[in-house]
Amino acid sequence: MSGFGRYLAAALAARFASEGMAMAVVLLALERTGSAAYGAFVLTAWLAPHVLAAPLAGAAAARARRPRLFHVGALAGFAAAVAALAVLLGRAPVPLVLAVAVLGGSCGPMITGGLSSLVTGLVPAGAGRDRAYGWDASTYNAAGVTAPAAVSLATALWSGGPAMAVLAVSAALAAALAATLPYGDPPAGRAAGAPRAGLGAGLAALWRVRELRAVTAATTLAFVGIGSLTTTAVLLAAALGSPDAGGVLMTAFAVGALGGSLTLGRMTSVEPGRLVRWALAGTGVALAAAAFTPSVGVTAALFAVAGVCDGPLLTSTLRIRAEHAPDGVRTQVFTLGAGLKVTAASTGAALVGFAADAPAWTLLTGIAGLQFAAALLHVLAAPRGPVPPPMVLPRERSGGSATAPAGRRTP
Structure with missing residues (x-):
């Protein structure tokens, strides 16, 4: 292997x-x-x-x-x-x-x-x-x-x-x-402490690099909605007369997401930022439609469509992080991005708990709205024009932590 x-x-x-x-x-x-x-x-x-x-x-x-x-x-x-x-x-x-x-x-x-x-x-x-x-x-x-x-x-x-x-x-x-x-050799100077990225260096990179800032902000907002989707699916199924079908809806979403990541997620010809926006908007459209369907079967089909649209989102996010994260803080960028999404999902789960008495269709419409808002946020936050090369961490003479502005191309 x-x-x-x-x-x-x-x-x-x-x-x-x-x-x-x-x-x-x-x-x-x-x-x-x-x-x-x-x-x-x-x-x-x-x-x-x-x-x-x-x-x-x-x-x-x-x-x-x-x-x-x-x-x-x-x-x-x-x-x-x-x-x-x-x-x-x-x-x-x-x-x-x-x-x-x-x-x-x-x-x-x-x-x-x-x-x-x-x-x-x-x-x-x-x-x-x-x-x-x-x-x-x-x-x-x-x-x-x-x-x-x-x-x-x-x-x-x-x-x-x-x-x-x-x-x-x-x-x-x-x-x-x-x-x-195969992990390879440590980067030159690691044993001596260079480049030494401080604990805030990854967060600084997420903020300073517009591509990273845009995708992190958009996916974090979207995951407030995704985190509440499981509870909402259970409530929606109950409202449709099948209280045990919440798991069916989430399975349909997960299967769709798997199919989306294996098909649409492999579209390397499409710029990943554009794919992020399409994925968020498509997920929002499918979930909004699912809020007004008359049966569990139709709702499950739309949940599957939403999953297909959501599938390329993670692939595109990973591509953007890999392309634009500075060498010295790449792992921090990946772990921070994942941590923020988990936290956002947990927040969404808590929020829907407080709103569980609301009609299920309104909750699902709200989740869809968050996907649209995330797509718009990415449009506003992403850079326009040619994409600059990723910034890198400079080597320091005596330790410490710092980040360099964009302009140097990563080896």
């Missing part, structure tokens, strides 16, 4: 474990304590560290003298936390369970953006790398389709503990596969 093939296997195994955690935690808490609220608290502790740990994880990865050890260690830590929760949740004191969840969640940014940042070192620049990001995006969607189903099946056949153990094994497999990847 090629280096990129092993990478895809590692990414799929890691993201399978990550995508299954939400359902596994809630089901296990309900089984052992009878309280879904307890599971929600543990899940919050699992997700909360993502945005806070993202700059730390990115900076540590960029400075690591042994990147293989760092990445494998993060994946192994993730696996260990999942395994520990399978044993402790509902049995150990709550503070201990929450502490384990926080530690495991702190490894989360390396499962998402941290892994994606490795693609630039595995595939040469050009159309081949653009296609590689399409495959990378498909691992998120494939995990989103298969992980909840696998957790539900394992829980039905055995119980919540073995279901979570399946996720731990998957994460451990990802760590083993990551150990076989």
Whole structure:
């Protein structure tokens, strides 16, 4: 298997474990304590560290003298936390369970953006790398389709503990596969501390580089809506007379997203910023139409269309980050972008909880509106005219942290 093939296997195994955690935690808490609220608290502790740990994880990865050890260690830590929760949740004191969840969640940014940042070192620049990001995006969607189903099946056949153990094994497999990847030599001067990117360097890059700022702002806004889509789907299905069909709607969305990432997401001839806007607008149109359909079948079909439109969004986002992130902070840019989206999704989930008494069609219309607003935001924030080359971090004579303005072409 090629280096990129092993990478895809590692990414799929890691993201399978990550995508299954939400359902596994809630089901296990309900089984052992009878309280879904307890599971929600543990899940919050699992997700909360993502945005806070993202700059730390990115900076540590960029400075690591042994990147293989760092990445494998993060994946192994993730696996260990999942395994520990399978044993402790509902049995150990709550503070201990929450502490384990926080530690495991702190490894989360390396499962998402941290892994994606490795693609630039595995595939040469050009159309081949653009296609590689399409495959990378498909691992998120494939995990989103298969992980909840696998957790539900394992829980039905055995119980919540073995279901979570399946996720731990998957994460451990990802760590083993990551150990076989070709990480290459550390950048020149890393051992001596140059280039040394401070913890704020990734955030500075997201703000100073217009392409990064535009796609980060747009996708973060869009994910406030996407984060509330699961709850809204359940409410919408209930309003249509099929309260158990919420999972069907979300499965249709996930399957559509997988198809979109494998087809539209591989359109390397289309400029990624334009694809971002098309994806957001298309998702908004499909969800807006789904708000006014008379049956679950038609609604599921439109959810699938929305997923197809959403599929290229992640691929395009990864391409933009790879093309425009400065060398010294590339991993920070990837982890920060992923962390902000997770936080936005969590915010959306909380907001829809407060508005759960509103008619479901109004909630779905609001989600569609956020997609349109995100597309407009990208139009306003993205640069016009020729795209400048990405900025790079200068090497410093005596450490510290700094970023350079755009103008120097990355080697």
